[in-house]
Amino acid sequence: MTDTTDTGPVLAADGTPLKKSLSRALRMQKLRALMLIAPLLIFVLVTFIMPIADMLFRSVENQIVQETLPETVTALASWDPATGETPGEPVYAALARDLKVAVAAKTHTRLGSRLNYEKTGISSLFRKTGRKVKKWDLTKDAPFKEKFIKIDKDWGDVGVWKTLKVYSPKFTNGYFLNAIDMQKGLDGAKARPENQQIYIKLFKRTLFMSLVITGTCILLGYPVAWILANLPMRTANLLMILVLLPFWTSLLVRTSAWKVMLQQQGVINDVLVWLGLVSDSGRLVMINNQTGTIIAMTHILLPFMILPLYSVMQTIPPSYVRAAKSLGATNWTAFWRVYFPQSVPGIGAGSILVFILSIGYYITPEIVGGTTGTFISNRIAYHISSSLNWGLAAALGSILLAVVLILYWAYDHIVGIDNVKLGG
């Protein structure tokens, strides 16, 4: 027996410190547990963490300029754009050398498209120049300044050189500035002209519409969840199938169905006209706008509100409402003062689910949103698949991620994340 009144570390039977022998005994167990979850861990790492990390990296990454035009970038460092004059001959010479290498490796067109995001026309400028530079002899054809300007007078434009200089560092906040409707210049960032500002508006619209969708989901889902939670088990399970039914049909089918329902010659308008509620010429426009997106997305996301609400409501014993009534509360007071506060965790969980899902929703707004009902996610998709401006898409995505995290944090502070329950 070890003497426990001893002030030193407690010893195990064989004399080693108890802590050490305990951790040794547990190590095997921990290792085995780790091995069991290893496949999932790797899966999550590869498919979830890494893409996010990659996205964050891409949103600031800008190595292409330096890699393609290393000498030009160095030479440009001493050029002062404030003078309003184009750089001197050394810069043009460096550009010629860089381009010679780049053309051989065919990387100059990629750089062209990259810089074209910042200043239109650069892409064709690089392609055109590339074809000519290929034929130049670097040692004999100097000086190059005139030659470049002869190829395209854009080479004599200070703006092009400014763009090159601004985007020469390896990392840039340019994508982020673009994502919030600003423009990166040598003398700092400034707002884009009014008619080019789209992203802030889209972010605001996305947030606003997600809130509206969350709100309508609460309004429509709460009574349904309440009925489900208060019906006998058998009936409730049967009705639950109806709630889950939408999950069994393709998202695309459901969204397209809304298109059929909501269009001007669609079922709803036909019924309204038939009822005489709207005139034939005044058919309601419910599709390809915000209304369409809100209706279709509410329908699609409703189960995500009902399920957590239902499972939280199921855990509220009926004796609370009974107690409230026996104490003299009317049905409404008993509901509002006693039942509702206890269902708030369900509302919280449902709202977080619906809101976060809708803030990043893509397919439904794309199909029924038209131009006024699209989300920021549609713009991200456009930059990924059409304009191929992945950096901007990544910056928009990162902002979206940050917004979600901030809202989550705010929710935690205001309501408390302990107040979110997905079930008993």
Added chain:
Amino acid sequence: MAKQNSSDAFVEFERVQKSYDGETLVVKDLNLKMPKGEFLTMLGPSGSGKTTCLMMLAGFETATHGEIRLDGVSINNIPPHKRGIGMVFQNYALFPHMTVAENLSFPLEVRRMGKSQREEKVKRALDMVQMGEFGGRRPAQLSGGQQQRIALARALVFEAELVLMDEPLGALDKQLREHMQFEIKRIADNLGITVVYVTHDQTEALTMSDRVAVFDDGRIQQLAPPDTLYEEPENSFVAQFIGENNTLEGVIQKINGDICEVRLDSGDIIDAKPVNVTKAGERTKVSIRPERVEFNSERLQPGAHTLRAEVLEFIYMGDIFRTRLRVAGNEDFIVKTRNAPDQVRLEPGSQIEIGWLPQDCRALDA
């Protein structure tokens, strides 16, 4: 207990029936009259319809048939919140999102009472259950016994004249239970409120109540003060259900006014008091309380019938001795004797003669 007529009954059930499914009656023909200030306990096995009766009184279930009156007024169609009946639930049903004080002031708020008046009443109610300094806590931060007190205080704070309690002490340990039984009784007596109390703990029912209604199978089997219930059960269910009881089965030989002769199945003849047997030849269950069995032949009445018994087991329980006998074929015949200096301790295996006073031995329905 004073005799009541319908005019001074405070709570009255008249021919009340209740069915949940339209097929079986959970409550069958309930008739009950309670005077003001009475502490009445509904006692009965699980599923006998106690909670259902309470819920009908509180207004959460509607009676399928019959009438329930409160202070002479039919309340069948009055919604629960207008009945003004205080209620203590089995799981207390304290609102978890409100503090103790908020819980207590809830019934006052819905009655639109002023703030200062509310605070005063809440304080008084908390002091009454000796929980004065717990007003700021949440129910989850209280022990079971403390929650119980708060639930009681909440049912009393709006000065309900009738308070219903459905197994309020069910979740407490024995010691706390006994303490709370005393406490509830004291408060009820002090305030002069009428209480309908549901339990399936018979000790609780016997110690607290003015009258006990024994429920079984949706009917009141007997409604009587505790001592009557224990000493004069009216049928074999009540005799079995209340306290410990020895049963011997047999057939009535003859009835002679206050005394009848019963031939047990073993052939022995004993005397008993006819309670709900009417004629000779009827089967009967004879019930004798373990503490009324006498084996000291000197103390028996001369000429009393006795039975032979074999001692099977002797259990020392401190204050009492509990002896198990085989009597007339029944191996579970219990005799309880007080642990007194002159008390004999029966040896297992020995043969003895036992007997009892005829009035302690009740011939009940079979």
